Amino acid sequence: MEQTFLMIKPDAVQRNLIGEIVARFERKGFKLVAAKLTTISEPLAKKHYAEHDGKPFFHDLVSFITSGPVFAMVWEGENVIESSRKMMGKTNPQEAETGTIRGDFGLVMHRNIIHGSDSPESATREINLFFKKEEIQSYEKNV
Numbered sequence: 551m552e553q554t555f556l557m558i559k560p561d562a563v564q565r566n567l568i569g570e571i572v573a574r575f576e577r578k579g580f581k582l583v584a585a586k587l588t589t590i591s592e593p594l595a596k597k598h599y600a601e602h603d604g605k606p607f608f609h610d611l612v613s614f615i616t617s618g619p620v621f622a623m624v625w626e627g628e629n630v631i632e633s634s635r636k637m638m639g640k641t642n643p644q645e646a647e648t649g650t651i652r653g654d655f656g657l658v659m660h661r662n663i664i665h666g667s668d669s670p671e672s673a674t675r676e677i678n679l680f681f682k683k684e685e686i687q688s689y690e691k692n693v
């Protein structure tokens with residue numbers, strides 16, 4: 551079954567939005583198979599955001615994502631990568647539709663509440679960066 555990596559960013563953790571955001575994915579029917587509250591090291595942040603290395607916002611991005619705890623998760627389900635990206639809304643909260651996570655809770659691009667993998671390849675890479683195999687659960691879900 552398809553898996554994706556989702557990460558609630560420091561801004562949303564500090565605003566007590568973890569429960570609200572997790573509830574949306576639970577209600578949708580996806581299965582939470584791994585989660586941890588953790589503060590990311592600078593080397594891990596740089597690896598995670600390697601594709602943005604060299605962009606003007608890279609330094610601020612790394613500094614923001616390491617500024618406080620994030621809630622890192624692995625979710626599983628049919629088409630979870632594309633579907634969770636729809637639920638998050640556009641990267642820029644000002645362009646994200648109302649009803650999406652960024653549209654409902656975000657104001658600005660550099661504090662955009664949540665990150666989600668954008669392809670199966672990034673999902674595999676990001677899950678492996680943040681979680682060991684034994685931290686990922688396998689269980690039956692009765693829907």
Ligand code: CMP
Nearest residue numbers: 602607611641659660661662664665666
């Ligand atoms: P995320 O989905 O975590 O992936 C990369 C992040 O870079 C993105 O969310 C935004 O927070 C940030 N980002 C992308 N483009 C810009 C930009 N032009 N200015 C500032 N931050 C950006």
